[in-house]
Amino acid sequence: MxxxxxxxxxxxxxxxxxxxxxxxxxxxxxxxxxxxxxxxxxxxxxxxxxxxxxxxxxxxxxxxxxxxxxxxxxxxxxxxxxxxxxxxxxxxxxxxxxxxxxxxxxxxxxxxxxxxxxxxQGMTAHYLCHTTYPVKEGDSVLVHAGAGGVGLLLIQMCKMLGAQVFTTVSTEEKAVLAKEAGADEVILYNSQDFEAEIKRLTGGVGVEVVYDAVGKTTFDKSLNSLKQFGYLVLYGASSGAVPPIDPIILMRGSYFLTRPTLGHYxxxxxxxxxxxxxxxxxxxxxxxxxxxxxxxxxxxxxxxxxxxxxxxxxxxxxxxxxx
The missing domain is CATH 3.90.180.10 (Medium-chain alcohol dehydrogenases, catalytic domain)
Incomplete structure (x- = not known):
């Protein structure tokens, strides 16, 4: 063969x-x-x-x-x-x-x-929003890389579960795809500060969960986009590995940080x-x-x-x- x-x-x-x-x-x-x-x-x-x-x-x-x-x-x-x-x-x-x-x-x-x-990618999206952080009706979520394989599926599944979905993409063309998948708001991360946009869109409260497959370049702002007791679900690192952190940073909002993998789910x-x-x-x-x-x-x-x-x-x- x-x-x-x-x-x-x-x-x-x-x-x-x-x-x-x-x-x-x-x-x-x-x-x-x-x-x-x-x-x-x-x-x-x-x-x-x-x-x-x-x-x-x-x-x-x-x-x-x-x-x-x-x-x-x-x-x-x-x-x-x-x-x-x-x-x-x-x-x-x-x-x-x-x-x-x-x-x-x-x-x-x-x-x-x-x-x-x-x-x-389908089962990854499934476990992320059904098990790692089970999305509930009325939740606000941020999905990075919303026009990617997992991102497009995750947006759709979060909408099935009744969430308000924000997402980040790099281009206007990708923004169209994310909108077609059901995203409520699309943030162009090359020209917009997604942390500031999330704070604006949520009245300063933040989101219940950030699903982050990007890693190094988004980690800090993803953490800052969470509401109190929010979950940062880091499931990839397309921009590179996140540098070592002091867990004390989670005290900002008594946040939860997890790095899941499909095999366990x-x-x-x-x-x-x-x-x-x-x-x-x-x-x-x-x-x-x-x-x-x-x-x-x-x-x-x-x-x-x-x-x-x-x-x-x-x-x-x-x-x-x-x-």
Whole structure:
């Protein structure tokens, strides 16, 4: 099969498209012929070595396709089943061997591109607003990077839960997308001070929660945008790592600071099936609008990473194996 393999950490140029041996499913695993593979910012961290891994490495954390074979002991899935998964490395490839416990069924008729695109970012948005800080009717929330893959889904889910949603974006074009997703107010962070805008929009009170995937450049102002007892949910660091802090700064408003990760929120299979079921079924029914605006042949994974890191894209990026 063909796959993207990393033999040394570095820039997009280390993403090598090459022939590698087909995986063989072990006990408890299924072999998936991948129809679509999702691209996520965590893939950049794996490529650069920020999140260390053993080399050589096939990157990618999510995919969707058809079960080609099953290993010993697999009873929940059979050959021909439509499935998707996330949090399993190796999806930048034509085939992947995946623990059956990580697979979820894909609704009949659903485009595999959308199934792959929905898994990591959709379930991330789901746990952020349903579990990490459960959004309530009437809450005010701030979502950074509102035109990104998670951001657009998080805006929609927060609106489903009855929140007033503020968001930050970099351009007027991205502001339109965030508005279409349901944001009540969009702040252009290149020309507006989002902390000052949040204080103005909330009458100086602040928001119940800030969902921050940007990190270094937004952290201080995100904290200052909270109301008393507010939650700063730091779930990414696209601008770089937040420097070490003295927890005493949380005394400003008896704030809560958390750095969640998806793996902990889908470790229980019942919870995984529930979260994935919500996201996939909402998407299939049109209740959740998922933007898959950028698809690339598997061989062009390096270009996809260049576009992702350059913030030249909106919504979700997907690789198409076999092309």
């Amino acid at each position: 063909y796959a993207i393999q990393i033999e040394t950490f570095g820039g997009p140029e280390v993403l090598n498209y090459k022939a590698v041996p087909n995986p063989t499913p072990k006990a408890g695993e299924a072999l998936i012929k991948l129809a679509a593979s999702g691209i996520n910012f965590i893939d950049v961290y794996h490529r650069t070595g920020r999140y260390p891994n053993n080399l050589p490495l096939i990157p990618g954390q999510e995919g969707a396709g058809v079960v080609e074979a099953v290993g010993e002991g697999v009873t929940e899935f059979k050959v021909g089943d439509r499935v998707a998964y996330t949090n399993v490395p190796g999806s930048y490839a034509e085939y992947a061997a995946v623990p059956a416990s990580k697979l979820v069924p894909v609704p009949t008729g659903m485009d595999f591109r959308y199934a792959a695109a929905a898994m990591l 889908i470790a229980d299979r019942t919870v995984l099936l529930s979260r994935a079921g919500d996201v996939l079924n909402w998407t299939q029914a049109g209740k959740l609008k998922l933007r898959v605006e950028h698809t690339y042949p598997l061989s062009q994974a390096a270009q996809a990473h260049i576009d992702l890191e350059g913030r030249a894209t909106t919504g979700k990026l997907v690789l198409i194996p076999g092309s």
